[in-house]
Each structure stands twice: as structure tokens, then as C-alpha cells.
Amino acid sequence: MPEKKKEKKTGSYKWLAVMLLATFVLGMAKVWVTVERVDLAYRMERLQEEYRDNRELRTKLSIEKNNLLSPYRLREFGREHGLSRPGNEQVRKIRK
Numbered sequence: 002m003p004e005k006k007k008e009k010k011t012g013s014y015k016w017l018a019v020m021l022l023a024t025f026v027l028g029m030a031k032v033w034v035t036v037e038r039v040d041l042a043y044r045m046e047r048l049q050e051e052y053r054d055n056r057e058l059r060t061k062l063s064i065e066k067n068n069l070l071s072p073y074r075l076r077e078f079g080r081e082h083g084l085s086r087p088g089n090e091q092v093r094k095i096r097k
């Protein structure tokens with residue numbers, strides 16, 4: 002009869018060890034998931050900041066493009082380089 006108690010105690014120690022190991026593994030998994038979540042949050046914040054910067058740069062470049070291609074600016078650029086409107090004799094019309 003004492004052997005049965007010994008077996009029962011050994012079995013419960015094994016069960017306790019398995020439960021402690023499972024608790025440890027689940028705890029480590031929870032820590033890993035939390036670390037990954039924080040890492041992803043930082044990465045998402047960085048990407049959002051980069052997106053805002055790129056959008057701002059795109060707006061500035063669009064304004065600069067419109068400025069450079071404005072008719073007034075092109076006219077002034079042509080005058081600075083000696084360009085003028087062509088005369089009627091310099092224009093060739095193509096008929097279909």
C-alpha cells in the first residue's frame with residue numbers, strides 16, 4: 002500500500018512539473034508577442050512619419066513644378082535667352 006502512495010506522489014509531481022513548464026512556455030510566448038507588438042507599433046509610427054514627410058515633399062514639388070511651368074515664368078525665361086514669338090512667315094501649317 003505505501004507503494005501506491007509513492008506512485009501517486011510521483012505522478013502528481015510530474016503533473017506539477019508539466020503544468021509549471023506549460024505556464025513558463027505560455028508566459029514566454031506572451032512576453033514575445035508583447036515585444037513584437039511594441040516593435041510593430043514603433044515601426045508603424047516611423048512609417049506614418051515617413052509617409053507624412055513624403056506627402057509634404059510631394060506638395061512642395063508640385064508647387065515648384067507649377068511655378069517653373071507657369072506661362073509668365075516661361076515667357077521671362079524666353080526673353081532672357083533671346084526667344085520671341087515666331088512671325089507668320091516662320092509658321093508652317095499642315096493640312097490634312
